[in-house]
Amino acid sequence: MIRYIRRAAAFCLLLLVALLVNAARVQLFEADALDDNPANRRTTIERYDQPRGDIVVGDEPVTGSKDTGEQLAHERTYRHGPLYAPVTGYASQTYGTTLLENAEDDVLSGTASVLAPLPLWGDLTRSRQPGGDVVTTVDAAVQRAGYEGLAGRRGAVAALDPGTGAILALVSSPSYDPERLSGTGSSVTDAWAELNRSASRPMLNRAIRQTYPPGSAFKIVTAAAALDAGVVEDPDEETDTPSPYVLPGTTTTLPDEARGCENASLAEAIRVSCNTVMARLGVEVGLEDMLEAVGGFGFNDDDLRIPSRVARSNFDTDMSDDQLAQSAIGQFDTTATPLQMAMVAAAVANDGELRRPHLVDRVTDHDGRTVRREGSDTYRRATKRETARQLQRMMVDVVENGTGTNAAIDGVRVGGKTGTAQHGVDNTGTPYAWFISWARDPDSGRPAVAVAVVVEDASANRADVSGGGNAAPIARAVMEAALTRSR
Amino acid sequence: MTASTADARPPELRLPKRRGVELSLLIGAVLISVYGYAAVGLARNNAVPPDVAGYGAGLGLLALLAHLAVRLRAPYADPLLLPIAVLLNGLGLVLIYRLDLETPRDQAATTQLVWSTLGVAFFIAVVVLLRDHRVLQRYAYLAVATALVLMTVPIFFPAVNGAKIWIRVGGFSFQPGEFAKILLAVFFAAYLAANRNALAYTGRRIWRLQLPTGRVLGPIVAIWLLSVGVLVLERDLGTSLLFFGLFVIMLYVATGRTGWIAVGLLLAAAGAFVVGSFEPHVHSRVQDWLDPFASIDAGRGPSQLAQSLFAFAAGGMLGTGLGLGHSILIGFAAKSDFILATAGEELGLTGLTAIFLLYALLVARGYRAGLALRDPFGRLLSIGLASILALQVFVIAGGVMGLIPLTGMAMPFLAQGGSSVVTNWIIVALLIRVSAEARAPHPGRTEAGAIAPIVEEDPPDVGHHQGAGR
Numbered sequence: 001m002i003r004y005i006r007r008a009a010a011f012c013l014l015l016l017v018a019l020l021v022n023a024a025r026v027q028l029f030e031a032d033a034l035d036d037n038p039a040n041r042r043t044t045i046e047r048y049d050q051p052r053g054d055i056v057v058g059d060e061p062v063t064g065s066k067d068t069g070e071q072l073a074h075e076r077t078y079r080h081g082p083l084y085a086p087v088t089g090y091a092s093q094t095y096g097t098t099l100l101e102n103a104e105d106d107v108l109s110g111t112a113s114v115l116a117p118l119p120l121w122g123d124l125t126r127s128r129q130p131g132g133d134v135v136t137t138v139d140a141a142v143q144r145a146g147y148e149g150l151a152g153r154r155g156a157v158a159a160l161d162p163g164t165g166a167i168l169a170l171v172s173s174p175s176y177d178p179e180r181l182s183g184t185g186s187s188v189t190d191a192w193a194e195l196n197r198s199a200s201r202p203m204l205n206r207a208i209r210q211t212y213p214p215g216s217a218f219k220i221v222t223a224a225a226a227l228d229a230g231v232v233e234d235p236d237e238e239t240d241t242p243s244p245y246v247l248p249g250t251t252t253t254l255p256d257e258a259r260g261c262e263n264a265s266l267a268e269a270i271r272v273s274c275n276t277v278m279a280r281l282g283v284e285v286g287l288e289d290m291l292e293a294v295g296g297f298g299f300n301d302d303d304l305r306i307p308s309r310v311a312r313s314n315f316d317t318d319m320s321d322d323q324l325a326q327s328a329i330g331q332f333d334t335t336a337t338p339l340q341m342a343m344v345a346a347a348v349a350n351d352g353e354l355r356r357p358h359l360v361d362r363v364t365d366h367d368g369r370t371v372r373r374e375g376s377d378t379y380r381r382a383t384k385r386e387t388a389r390q391l392q393r394m395m396v397d398v399v400e401n402g403t404g405t406n407a408a409i410d411g412v413r414v415g416g417k418t419g420t421a422q423h424g425v426d427n428t429g430t431p432y433a434w435f436i437s438w439a440r441d442p443d444s445g446r447p448a449v450a451v452a453v454v455v456e457d458a459s460a461n462r463a464d465v466s467g468g469g470n471a472a473p474i475a476r477a478v479m480e481a482a483l484t485r486s487r
Numbered sequence: 488m489t490a491s492t493a494d495a496r497p498p499e500l501r502l503p504k505r506r507g508v509e510l511s512l513l514i515g516a517v518l519i520s521v522y523g524y525a526a527v528g529l530a531r532n533n534a535v536p537p538d539v540a541g542y543g544a545g546l547g548l549l550a551l552l553a554h555l556a557v558r559l560r561a562p563y564a565d566p567l568l569l570p571i572a573v574l575l576n577g578l579g580l581v582l583i584y585r586l587d588l589e590t591p592r593d594q595a596a597t598t599q600l601v602w603s604t605l606g607v608a609f610f611i612a613v614v615v616l617l618r619d620h621r622v623l624q625r626y627a628y629l630a631v632a633t634a635l636v637l638m639t640v641p642i643f644f645p646a647v648n649g650a651k652i653w654i655r656v657g658g659f660s661f662q663p664g665e666f667a668k669i670l671l672a673v674f675f676a677a678y679l680a681a682n683r684n685a686l687a688y689t690g691r692r693i694w695r696l697q698l699p700t701g702r703v704l705g706p707i708v709a710i711w712l713l714s715v716g717v718l719v720l721e722r723d724l725g726t727s728l729l730f731f732g733l734f735v736i737m738l739y740v741a742t743g744r745t746g747w748i749a750v751g752l753l754l755a756a757a758g759a760f761v762v763g764s765f766e767p768h769v770h771s772r773v774q775d776w777l778d779p780f781a782s783i784d785a786g787r788g789p790s791q792l793a794q795s796l797f798a799f800a801a802g803g804m805l806g807t808g809l810g811l812g813h814s815i816l817i818g819f820a821a822k823s824d825f826i827l828a829t830a831g832e833e834l835g836l837t838g839l840t841a842i843f844l845l846y847a848l849l850v851a852r853g854y855r856a857g858l859a860l861r862d863p864f865g866r867l868l869s870i871g872l873a874s875i876l877a878l879q880v881f882v883i884a885g886g887v888m889g890l891i892p893l894t895g896m897a898m899p900f901l902a903q904g905g906s907s908v909v910t911n912w913i914i915v916a917l918l919i920r921v922s923a924e925a926r927a928p929h930p931g932r933t934e935a936g937a938i939a940p941i942v943e944e945d946p947p948d949v950g951h952h953q954g955a956g957r
Contacts, residue, residue, distance in 0.1 A: 001740060001741070001743070001863065001866060002858060003743070004739055004740045004741075004742075004743045005740055005854060005857055005858055005866070005870055006858075007739075008736050008739065008740050008854070008870060008874065009851070009854045011736070012847075012850055012851075012854070012873075012874070012877040013847075015877060015878075015880075015881040016843060016846075016847045016877075018881070018885070018890065019843055019880075019881060019884050019885060019888075019890070020840060020843060022885065022888050022889070022890040023799070023831070023836055023839050023840065023843070023888060024836060026796055026799045026800060026831075026888050026889065027799050027800060027802055027803055027804070027831065027835065027836040027839070028803065028804060028836060030796075030800065031799075031800040031801075031803055032800075033800075034796055034797055034799075034800030034801075035797075035800055035801060037780070037783070037789075037793075037797065038783075039780070039783040039788060039789040039793065039797075040789070040797040040800075040801075041813070041816055042797065042801050042813050042816075045813055
């Protein structure tokens with residue numbers, strides 16, 4: 001019997017070995033795959049176990065965290081939620097993250113390797129540090145000026161420091177309070193459904209994720225192309241342009257809203273916004289040189305990140321001459337984000353050098369030590385310095401004597417350009433009112449701010465006046481706030 | 488302590504009693520449990536739980552009473568059995584207390600402590616009242632009759648979570664099948680001890696397999712069929728598997744016929760296939776085992792088995808630490824069938840291995856007692872009881888870790904469940920009794936008449952096992 005007992009014991013030992021080998025399989029060899037299974041809630045629970053790092057504007061955090069005592073402990077809170085929603089995005093336990101909350105999630109949630117006390121520490125231990133803070137380039141006063149200027153109308157404001165590319169304001173209106181989406185449960189799903197259902201699309205970030213036909217505001221780009229390509233040698237020289245202008249290869253005529261456009265010089269065409277002159281110049285420059293010029297200002301870039309992705313601003317790459325003529329005045333398939341048009345103004349103001357737009361100034365760890373700083377670098381060379389200087393003069397003329405007088409600020413050199421973009425079937429939609437501008441304190445060697453404003457439901461006639469009437473005052477308020485900042 | 492008695496026996500016949508070793512190990516077991524209890528509180532609330540002293544004193548008192556009973560009535564018992572039982576029971580209480588923190592409306596630790604006390608009471612009663620395990624041999628048929636009744640009764644009670652294994656009277660519920668395990672082991676041991684020669688040496692020989700005659704085989708197969716039939720009716724595959732495994736192991740140990748193993752495995756395979764294919768409750772368990780993540784892909788969220796695997800994986804090598812895991816995500820039965828997942832997550836592979844080794848040690852000590860005993864009934868009984876523990880650990884641990892299809896069963900001593908903890912304490916009490924018998928000095932002792940010549944087939948082994956390691 002003893003032999004059989006021993007064999008039975010050996011069988012029990014076999015069972016033990018099977019259990020141990022299997023335990024090693026589950027707990028060691030397959031552990032990573034099991035940990036990463038999307039249905040495994042542990043990562044989520046850990047993620048919300050500690051307060052999330054904050055997004056900082058100026059010296060003040062515009063976000064917070066509250067401990068709910070639920071399984072997912074910490075929920076995001078927002079001070080001035082609607083004001084900064086286009087900057088922060090939301091951080092929801094139900095719907096994930098967007099914008100800065102998404103782009104800097106590893107810092108805010110504490111998994112970023114830069115937060116670890118030793119290199120590779122976090123990668124090795126899979127540990128989580130206290131959430132770091134993201135300090136933005138946004139200026140509270142500039143942001144607020146744009147937000148209050150829009151006053152709930154549909155539209156957007158983007159403001160840049162032309163010399164650095166730092167984004168001073170990203171406003172989208174109407175906005176929403178991201179805090180409504182922070183937690184879980186029916187109140188959150190209801191809010192989500194309501195926000196998505198809303199016709200005014202409050203969760204759309206119009207400043208960087210929506211493209212509009214830029215209309216006449218685009219004429220600055222066409223003017224730059226004409227000057228750089230040598231099609232126009234002297235901006236004050238008369239051009240041989242009929243008004244109205246028959247689009248090449250068609251019988252369609254392009255009228256002017258403004259008076260005095262026949263044979264108008266480039267400077268005059270910018271000042272009063274002549275469609276005919278600019279359309280003809282676009283055709284003369286030709287598709288190839290136009291594409292080079294728009295590329296220099298940042299059009300047709302799919303990969304611009306600030307660090308959130310910016311929607312591509314489009315200028316078609318394959319067009320007939322009549323399409324090119326319309327594209328040159330910001331119609332046809334030409335579309336741009338408000339940020340893109342602010343970049344156009346910034347490039348002109350910064351003597352043709354376009355700095356890379358960015359929203360994050362620096363990242364600090366939980367104790368406030370800076371662990372990463374965003375450098376300012378050149379994004380594109382938009383135009384020649386000389387061309388930029390000529391464009392500056394023309395844009396100043398627009399504000400002093402042209403369509404943009406509403407943007408004028410006493411004692412400050414302000415250059416601008418209005419735009420009114422028609423859209424909808426047969427252009428029956430309410431035109432979008434544009435204004436792009438820059439401002440420079442005469443005492444300062446460098447421009448203080450470049451801004452683009454778009455107002456979707458501009459309640460005015462179709463003339464360029466709507467850009468000057470609706471959008472220019474907002475741009476002025478934003479510029480004033482930015483000038484106060486730089487003084 | 489070991490030499491407290493002053494009997495004048497010849498020194499070469501005296502085995503040390505090792506009660507002092509047992510007491511020291513018990514102190515260690517209680518301290519480890521108390522430490523675990525404090526660690527949960529520190530991890531959760533940054534404070535030692537206020538009732539830690541009470542908990543420690545309670546567990547310590549139980550251990551001390553059990554120890555005194557052993558010291559008085561079974562002084563030669565194996566010194567490892569009781570400390571391992573106390574440690575596993577203490578760890579179980581810690582794990583249940585820890586899970587109670589996640590379920591404020593479902594507190595189980597106190598109830599489990601009451602059951603543990605009852606279990607220790609049964610332990611003491613068995614150790615004190617049962618002076619000689621061979622007495623049980625006389626009640627073999629009473630045992631099997633009682634076992635069948637106990638297994639049959641729950642059929643008339645409503646199913647709980649798919650298995651008809653519960654009796655509920657008022658707020659009080661227990662699983663009679665748990666107690667039936669011991670009774671069946673007693674019956675198998677008695678029957679096989681009496682008939683093993685007939686089973687081993689008579690009957691037809693087909694090819695190399697020795698098949699027994701129907702006369703001896705009849706009753707045992709009848710009992711087996713009956714118990715398995717009852718269990719299939721109750722849809723409790725785990726216990727069914729346990730009984731079957733127990734039956735095959737004991738039969739093999741009694742007769743040494745590999746033919747039994749072959750027939751047993753064939754029967755098991757056929758039975759498992761039929762039940763797994765046609766019984767929906769079991770079929771779904773098999774499906775879960777084959778693909779634990781199917782429900783995730785189907786958009787219904789992770790199954791319990793998937794959650795259990797997540798918990799083990801989260802533990803990794805060293806575990807998250809007591810109180811810091813999220814095994815409560817398993818949901819239903821986290822404190823009972825899936826208690827091992829909490830151990831795996833919070834104590835890691837290291838802690839889990841330690842727990843497995845504790846069980847292995849418990850089983851090994853049972854086997855060792857079996858080897859050392861000379862009466863076939865005692866041998867078969869201790870092998871049977873130890874095998875119950877081994878099989879039960881394998882079936883449930885393998886189930887919750889995806890090694891075999893999951894069947895509801897309690898992890899001995901660890902899991903929430905009153906009937907289970909009481910039963911396991913009785914098993915340990917019986918092992919204490921047989922081990923005391925095995926280690927006690929019996930100069931010139933005459934063996935019971937049932938001893939058959941076959942025992943002497945391997946005399947060096949007997950000498951080796953009685954002499955070594957003491």
